[in-house]
Amino acid sequence: xxxxxxxxxxxxxxxxxxxxxxxxxxxxxxxxxxxxxxxxxxxxxxxxxxxxxxxxxxxxxxxxxxxxxxxxxxxxxxxxxxxxxxxxxxxxxxxxxxxxxxxxxxxxxxxxxxxxxxxxxxxxxxxxxxxxxxxxxxxxxxxxxxxxxxxxxxxxxxxxxxxxxxxxxxxxxxxxxxxxxxxxxxx
Ligand code: HQG
Numbered sequence: 001x002x003x004x005x006x007x008x009x010x011x012x013x014x015x016x017x018x019x020x021x022x023x024x025x026x027x028x029x030x031x032x033x034x035x036x037x038x039x040x041x042x043x044x045x046x047x048x049x050x051x052x053x054x055x056x057x058x059x060x061x062x063x064x065x066x067x068x069x070x071x072x073x074x075x076x077x078x079x080x081x082x083x084x085x086x087x088x089x090x091x092x093x094x095x096x097x098x099x100x101x102x103x104x105x106x107x108x109x110x111x112x113x114x115x116x117x118x119x120x121x122x123x124x125x126x127x128x129x130x131x132x133x134x135x136x137x138x139x140x141x142x143x144x145x146x147x148x149x150x151x152x153x154x155x156x157x158x159x160x161x162x163x164x165x166x167x168x169x170x171x172x173x174x175x176x177x178x179x180x181x182x183x184x185x186x187x
Contacts, residue, residue, distance in 0.1 A: 001046060003058045009043060010036070010055070011066055014076035027087045029075040036074060065163040078162035080120045088121075088160040088168065093149035097124040097159075097167050098180075100135020100142045106179060109145065114172040121160065121168035124149070128180065130165045144180040152176040 013021040013036065021039035023031045033052050040047045059067050068075055080086055099114060114122045125131035128144055135142025152172060153159055160168040
């Protein structure tokens with residue numbers, strides 16, 4: 001079974017369009033696994049016999065931890081664009097977090113701050129290597145922005161944990177954002 005396509009479809013269902021799969025998410029993004037399995041089995045012949053164990057294997061083996069499976073329920077850990085903002089526990093961030101983006105958006109971000117755009121939250125990375133990979137989705141030579149997260153947190157900007165590499169925030173004002181000097185070379 002191609003676990004990458006399985007993961008992509010599950011992210012589509014749990015982040016963006018649960019109704020297309022006849023799913024309903026609760027206010028923390030959880031949905032029962034069984035109806036998701038029913039929808040996946042209908043979606044592709046390859047998934048006709050997909051089980052909860054396959055989902056557990058997908059979560060354990062994908063390089064990014066995108067989903068969480070617990071007591072017969074599943075949710076996406078970040079990335080949501082659905083209407084109705086998810087309820088998340090605010091958390092204390094590390095001193096710095098990072099955000100990789102395209103060079104052409106840097107001026108907009110350093111003046112207007114980081115905005116969630118099409119998603120519910122701004123997505124930040126816990127280290128520069130992760131931010132570089134995120135930024136490469138947008139540009140061959142992304143720019144890494146450093147966010148003074150601990151200072152922003154002291155000034156009442158709220159942060160939430162996605163997974164160990166991904167932090168979320170409602171929005172980050174520009175005074176906490178600095179472009180990194182000496183950007184790492186893309187391969
Ligand atoms: C930019 C992937 C103009 C921001 C990744 C980014 C991540 C602004 C884009 C996760 C702006 C939104 C999310 C402003 C922010 N003006 N542009 N004021 N503020 N932006 O894809 O953070 O593989 O929605 O710089 O790894 O790139 O799907 O967010 O370029 O963790 O699991 O608006 O998605 O994870 O782009 O990525 P996105 P993102 P998965």
